[in-house]
Amino acid sequence: MKTLKIAIQKSGRLNEKSVELLKNCGLSFENYKSSLISTVSNFPLEILFLRDDDIPEYVQDGIADLGIVGENVISETEVEVSFLQLLGFGKCTLKLAVQNNTEIETLQDLEGKAIATSYPVILKKFLDKNQIDAEIRTISGSVEISPGLGLSDAIFDIVSTGGTLKSNGLKPFADVMSSQAILIGRKGEEDNPLIQELIQRIQSVLRAKETKYVVLNAAAENVEQIIKLLPGVKSPTIVPLAEEGWVAIHTVIPERDFWEKITLLKAAGAQGIVVMPIEKIIL
Template identity: 50%
Template sequence: MERLIIALQKSGRLREGSLELLKECGLKTDYRDGQLKIVTSDYPAELLFLRNSDIPQYVSDGVVDLGIVGSNLLEEDETPVEIIQALNFSQCRLSFAVPKASGIQTAEDLQGKRIATSYPNSVRKYLQQQGITAEIHPISGSVEIAPSLDLSDAIADIVSTGNTLFQNNLREIFPFLYSEAVLIKGPDLAPEKQVLLDQLLFRIQSVLAGNENKYILLNAPKEKLSTICKILPGMKSPTILPLAVEGWISIHSVVKKKEVWQVVQQLKSEGAEGILVCPIEKMVS
């Protein structure tokens, strides 16, 4: 029986999000620390836990069929793989940072400076685009300590919350590359496995759509229906049901998660009552 072989990060911030997404897609992923392989019993897939930096090459070489990595990694090593789906988790940014007392404020201020980073190719590409010449010092880890050891004037590193910069007496200047988890595949996938991939993508997209939207229910005077329909973006049109109370209706629709509060306030101002906002587990289009 054909199985999709999917490479996941062995350790790091992406592993938990990857396992949670696959679980929501119906793949049984009972994981224990140190485990390097999971064969799912409810979907034809095999999960391999690999070193993050090895995943793109394994996918490109056809050793595994798919991988979940940060898009920043692909920008850095330029391995020939195809991004087939952005996964909307593990968002972060690659930023320049300097000691708090530094006078460096802008990209132009990096001219001639020493920059320590674990992402030398990404930094080099950005500086070239800006016409800036600087000394790039590749460091494999603990980049934040470089300025305090007088190894660099600035660093370029992944920033999520900014806590690590704060703890090392650094301040972020500006981001120059944004990243999130992505699903990748290599150049050649057997037709049988392509069928499985299409099924998995369908599940992933349904889960992501559910996460990005909310189900909204409300009661409103019937004469307000036209106005309320203009407020609700919906999918095609809202569901409208009569209430036992004469002249009142119940309206059901779907709203983008990021727009919920704005929509709710507008609905309230038009006389809507009993507004409920509910999560959506899956949304199939």
């Protein structure tokens, strides 16, 4: 059986979460910081630790079968790969930002101005779409200091919290692209059984992170009303309690609806609500 290769960041904002995801999928390996390759002992998989900019090309050229990388890197490198699964971490936005005391107020005010960025391809497409003729100055790192040094009138860069912009006297000006980590694969290899198995494992971990396991007690006469509030994977499990006329209801609730559902359940007569994390959900 052919051993798969998956490329992830050697260091950077996606490394820790990528390693955590793979370990949560039941893969056993060492995260060697000084090594470029780690072999999984319980699955036919090798993990390549690479620079994030190199990952898309490694996958496109077949050196790696899979990769975990930011959507922004895919857009910047313009490679031909398959998008297999959004992963829900490494979320950020690529924004234009300007100095706090600038006279730039609209996109058209960028006409003829200089914009510093590490993402010239994405920026060029955005400017062309908005029919703006600006000078793009490509800088690899520390983009946020360029306006203060007089190198540019604006910057285009990744923004997660906005703290770096604020500390450099900058303010967000326009959102250009949202990004998160994504699992990519080589074109034409999507149906590989090993790839499909790994995707299934990843999806089970992601589903579990998005839900809570809930057990609650309720009087029998309130069960019908409570069940209407519960989505469950298929339907809630109902178990009679030792006390006559009472049951325990087991279900899962999406994280996004959790507190709203809990409030409604209590109003419908739910008592003794116990909430537990879920490790995996396999459909």
